Amino acid sequence: MEDNLTVQPRLPRLGEPVPSFEAETTMGTVRLEDFAGSWLILFSHPADFTPVCTTEFIAFAGLQEELRQNGVELMGLSIDSVFSHLAWVKNIEDNFGVKIQFPVIADLDRKVAGLFGMIMPGESKTETSRCVFVIDPKGILRAMIYYPLTTGRNMQEILRLIKALQTSDAYGVATPANWQPGDKVLAPPPRTQEALEERLQAGFECTDWYFCKKNL
């Protein structure tokens, strides 16, 4: 009964603004608003000094330059202290030769993790799961990915997702399954008879009236 009455924070939903926050990071105090105008990948990891997370940080670092060229910033998070984060990123540099050049939130009070629903109590009550939130330059949540503690994320899929979202925004199109940059895109289905007839005459590659592809 008591659980039913407990007010839970409303978690972010796709297409809506993400909750604002200010957090201590390895690069100082950062606010969500500091990323305005850039895409942001906000991701959580379970804990510092753990093997899967280490492979993910190395992989995120390897992706950072390409992401930045596409107007995307990275920010990590876990329920660890900033001192733990600093020691871990130094350890990664010493052991693997990889410099971590994105901020990592020290979310000891779980404030940000709670706002974004990063803790999955069925898996762990003390660690954040492997969550990815793709936030656009206007602060709108555009995509979410959740992976369990045991399974490292696929960075190429995250990069593909960002490029697909940016392509959809730029050209007003959708992207098919397994789309990669350079592939044909899908024209949105027509919503009027007039648009349908125009579509059929416009030289799109149409399998049927609702299924038309085109090159960009």
Next chain:
Amino acid sequence: MPCINADGNISRSAELILLTCHTAVTCEDLAREVKLPLFRIRSASRELTAAGLLEPVGDRFLTTDKGNQALEGSNKV
């Protein structure tokens, strides 16, 4: 604190920002000038403003007398 170290000295990135803000500049110009991402400039300028080392002038930032003193203390002017 990325701009002001625990010993009270300013960091290298803060020095660059204070040096660049001898004439009023926007965060976007600062990011290009000191080659740091915009989010870091916004965060740092907020911190330096709170410490009285920078002052906002419209949408630009200018190094204050206290900021210049901090630079002198770090032998950067």
